[in-house]
Amino acid sequence: MQYTFIALVENKPGVLNRVASLFRRRNFNIESLAVGRTEKTDVSRMTMVVDCPNGDVDAHRIEANLYKLVNVIDVQDVSRLPAVTRDLALIKVKAGPEKRAEVNSLAAIFRARIVDVAADSVIVEVTGTEEKIEGMTELLRPIGIAEMVRTGQVAMTRGANSGIRRMPGMEDSHYEDDYEVAEMTP
Amino acid sequence: MKMTGAEILWECMVREGVEVVFGYPGGANMPIYDAMLNYPVHHVLVRHEQGAAHMADGYARASGKVGVAMATSGPGATNLVTGIATAMMDSSPVVFVTGQVAAHLIGGDAFQEVDVTGITLPITKHNYLVTRADEVAEVVREAFYIARSGRPGPVLIDFCKNAQVEQAEFVFPDEVKLPGYQPPERAPQSDLEEAVRLIEKAQRPVILAGHGVLMSGAEEALAHFAVKTQTPIASTLLGLGAFPASHELSLGMMGMHGEVHTNLAIQNSDLILAFGMRFDDRVTGNLKTYASKAKKIHVEIDPSEVHKNVRVDVPLVGDLKNVLTDLIQMVDEYDHDEWLQQINEWKVDADSRSIMNWPNDDNLYVAHLVTDIWKATGGGAIVTTDVGQHQMWAAQYYPLEKPNRWITSGGAGTMGFGLPSAIGAWFAHKDQEIWAIAGDGGFQMTAAELTTAVQEGANVKVAIMNNNFLGMVRQWQEFFFEKRYSAVNMLTPDFVKLAEAHGVPARLVTKREEVNEAIEWARRTPGPIVIEFRVVQEDSVYPMVPAGASLDQMLQRPERAVK
Numbered sequence: 209m210q211y212t213f214i215a216l217v218e219n220k221p222g223v224l225n226r227v228a229s230l231f232r233r234r235n236f237n238i239e240s241l242a243v244g245r246t247e248k249t250d251v252s253r254m255t256m257v258v259d260c261p262n263g264d265v266d267a268h269r270i271e272a273n274l275y276k277l278v279n280v281i282d283v284q285d286v287s288r289l290p291a292v293t294r295d296l297a298l299i300k301v302k303a304g305p306e307k308r309a310e311v312n313s314l315a316a317i318f319r320a321r322i323v324d325v326a327a328d329s330v331i332v333e334v335t336g337t338e339e340k341i342e343g344m345t346e347l348l349r350p351i352g353i354a355e356m357v358r359t360g361q362v363a364m365t366r367g368a369n370s371g372i373r374r375m376p377g378m379e380d381s382h383y384e385d386d387y388e389v390a391e392m393t394p
Numbered sequence: 395m396k397m398t399g400a401e402i403l404w405e406c407m408v409r410e411g412v413e414v415v416f417g418y419p420g421g422a423n424m425p426i427y428d429a430m431l432n433y434p435v436h437h438v439l440v441r442h443e444q445g446a447a448h449m450a451d452g453y454a455r456a457s458g459k460v461g462v463a464m465a466t467s468g469p470g471a472t473n474l475v476t477g478i479a480t481a482m483m484d485s486s487p488v489v490f491v492t493g494q495v496a497a498h499l500i501g502g503d504a505f506q507e508v509d510v511t512g513i514t515l516p517i518t519k520h521n522y523l524v525t526r527a528d529e530v531a532e533v534v535r536e537a538f539y540i541a542r543s544g545r546p547g548p549v550l551i552d553f554c555k556n557a558q559v560e561q562a563e564f565v566f567p568d569e570v571k572l573p574g575y576q577p578p579e580r581a582p583q584s585d586l587e588e589a590v591r592l593i594e595k596a597q598r599p600v601i602l603a604g605h606g607v608l609m610s611g612a613e614e615a616l617a618h619f620a621v622k623t624q625t626p627i628a629s630t631l632l633g634l635g636a637f638p639a640s641h642e643l644s645l646g647m648m649g650m651h652g653e654v655h656t657n658l659a660i661q662n663s664d665l666i667l668a669f670g671m672r673f674d675d676r677v678t679g680n681l682k683t684y685a686s687k688a689k690k691i692h693v694e695i696d697p698s699e700v701h702k703n704v705r706v707d708v709p710l711v712g713d714l715k716n717v718l719t720d721l722i723q724m725v726d727e728y729d730h731d732e733w734l735q736q737i738n739e740w741k742v743d744a745d746s747r748s749i750m751n752w753p754n755d756d757n758l759y760v761a762h763l764v765t766d767i768w769k770a771t772g773g774g775a776i777v778t779t780d781v782g783q784h785q786m787w788a789a790q791y792y793p794l795e796k797p798n799r800w801i802t803s804g805g806a807g808t809m810g811f812g813l814p815s816a817i818g819a820w821f822a823h824k825d826q827e828i829w830a831i832a833g834d835g836g837f838q839m840t841a842a843e844l845t846t847a848v849q850e851g852a853n854v855k856v857a858i859m860n861n862n863f864l865g866m867v868r869q870w871q872e873f874f875f876e877k878r879y880s881a882v883n884m885l886t887p888d889f890v891k892l893a894e895a896h897g898v899p900a901r902l903v904t905k906r907e908e909v910n911e912a913i914e915w916a917r918r919t920p921g922p923i924v925i926e927f928r929v930v931q932e933d934s935v936y937p938m939v940p941a942g943a944s945l946d947q948m949l950q951r952p953e954r955a956v957k
């Protein structure tokens with residue numbers, strides 16, 4: 209099951225490594241990770257999409273351990289909330305003059321933009337949800353994809369909602385879900 | 395005022411109350427060692443950096459203050475690693491300061507350059523790389539604050555050589571600015587009320603007292619709460635001493651080598667009050683069958699421990715002392731006579747198998763020896779241990795009445811911890827009697843620190859329980875590998891000669907009638923002492939919950955002697 213977390217962290221060297229190391233140490237797979245500045249210069253925002261095989265139990269563990277990092281200021285789980293999520297992809301398509309029209313019309317359908325044109329290729333920029341980008345990629349594939357890069361998802365909850373904070377002891381904490389105990393190693 | 399980074403380090407450490415540091419110099423921390431000469435700090439030169447880490451840890455645990463250990467870059471820093479991990483697993487507040495190559499050389503594989511912040515990231519509460527002198531004051535201030543506050547733990551400062559010699563304006567920060575670090579103080583009122591509702595209903599409650607009781611200084615509040623609600627207290631290995639062992643509500647140690655009646659009480663309880671403990675696998679046994687009839691209240695300062703191993707009904711996240719103080723106000727007086735009586739019956743049953751009731755067969759049993767040391771010291775010594783069978787026997791047979799006198803590596807189980815942690819503890823309490831109880835295996839891992847003890851005049855008494863085996867591993871091979879002994883039979887040096895070569899008076903004890911005189915000799919002879927006891931080779935620690943078994947499935951000592 210995939211979960212999306214937002215973490216606000218201090219903008220200091222090594223913080224990304226601390227966060228990534230936390231996932232590595234507990235053997236979680238990060239599907240995507242996007243980091244950037246926020247409206248506050250000393251705060252960065254991370255959006256992490258993480259595979260949680262044990263659902264909420266894993267999500268709780270991830271949140272709790274993120275909080276344990278001294279440089280992490282806030283953690284929210286936005287997986288199941290109304291949120292705007294966006295990913296941006298640049299796709300270099302092998303398209304000479306004869307295929308440009310086809311790429312153009314596909315781009316129009318997806319509200320993508322052609323941002324570079326060369327003799328035998330074009331770069332398409334597409335923004336949107338995961339599904340939209342996957343859809344666009346599938347249609348471009350037969351034409352020939354030379355290169356592709358994605359930023360990873362960023363997310364923001366709609367309206368005044370914030371994400372779920374599962375930490376016990378916090379004001380609006382949630383922890384209702386069934387808890388399966390782990391098998392003990394001898 | 396302008397100062398060098400090294401001077402700022404010492405200036406800050408002195409303000410943090412540092413009086414003694416344990417360490418080892420080298421190329422990358424020479425400016426720190428040079429600046430040290432101008433400050434009122436005593437430096438203890440160890441024989442291996444692991445020793446420095448354990449000494450600082452032992453000092454921290456005995457004093458309740460932050461311990462400090464230092465090493466140079468590269469191999470100096472990597473030699474600390476076992477000690478850092480040991481402090482991390484047992485939440486011990488230690489600040490480690492390592493030298494690092496100059497900032498402009500970092501990443502270039504310079505001489506003795508190792509990625510120390512990278513290596514120690516998962517075994518520290520937090521760590522820092524200092525590349526400029528003007529960062530030093532803030533970093534040192536934060537490091538001490540983080541080490542001792544919340545759930546304490548080790549913090550490492552990797553200090554580039556250029557930052558040690560460069561100058562900066564010294565300003566001691568009034569406060570730390572850590573927006574992401576706010577240790578919880580008090581549990582929310584609604585959670586407290588929910589807990590009280592469970593406490594009111596409980597017929598068979600048990601308190602599980604962990605290391606957190608000691609770290610929070612909540613011993614009095616714990617006693618007050620337990621007496622008011624008439625709730626018996628079981629202790630984790632690191633929680634021993636938090637509540638007087640002789641008190642009628644004390645159940646002693648729980649878990650893998652816990653008392654039978656204690657584990658039975660937990661398994662049959664209807665309410666678990668877990669205070670500053672983390673449901674480690676060594677205390678729970680099989681989680682699927684663990685205290686399955688009990689509701690669970692978990693008081694814990696580290697929210698990541700809540701629901702980690704055991705799903706609890708009411709988490710109370712906050713400082714234990716505060717939470718207990720609040721709870722005491724809210725609960726009524728109860729009595730649980732029937733329940734306490736039931737536990738007592740289990741206890742009588744277990745007593746009949748106790749090794750203490752064996753007739754003297756002139757063999758030396760560690761259980762008896764620990765009891766002899768306990769009697770001789772009036773139960774009041776600071777006891778450190780190494781790791782293995784003797785550690786469990788020490789936990790079982792040196793019942794403690796007072797806190798912070800029991801120093802053992804619980805979470806990491808680090809062999810070699812006993813002697814150096816005793817030396818560290820001595821620096822915290824030079825007026826107190828200190829005994830290190832070690833196995834022949836673990837003692838050899840850090841035996842070189844005997845010279846450190848001599849150089850410092852550390853008044854520590856070392857009891858080596860020599861069974862010529864890596865005893866605990868041998869016991870597991872006997873129980874779980876059909877007695878196929880593999881790599882556990884150990885040739886030991888002549889410990890008496892070894893000690894004497896270090897300048898430490900020593901004795902070998904092989905007979906029962908020599909025991910008391912040897913202990914008294916050690917007690918009245920000032921300075922470090924070693925006694926080697928030749929103990930029964932193939933004795934085993936009972937009771938024992940095999941790994942993965944239910945907490946109430948205990949192997950008990952056979953009725954007769956093993957031999």
Ligand SMILES: Cc1ncc(C[n+]2csc(CCOP(=O)(O)OP(=O)(O)O)c2C)c(N)n1
Pocket residue numbers: 780781782783784785807808809810832833834835836837859861863864865866867
């Ligand atoms: C550094 C380290 N290496 C290995 C172990 C595994 N281990 C746990 S107990 C033990 C045996 C200890 O033997 P000894 O020191 O003689 O003490 P005894 O059990 O005989 O009392 C070993 C090897 C450990 N805990 N720590």
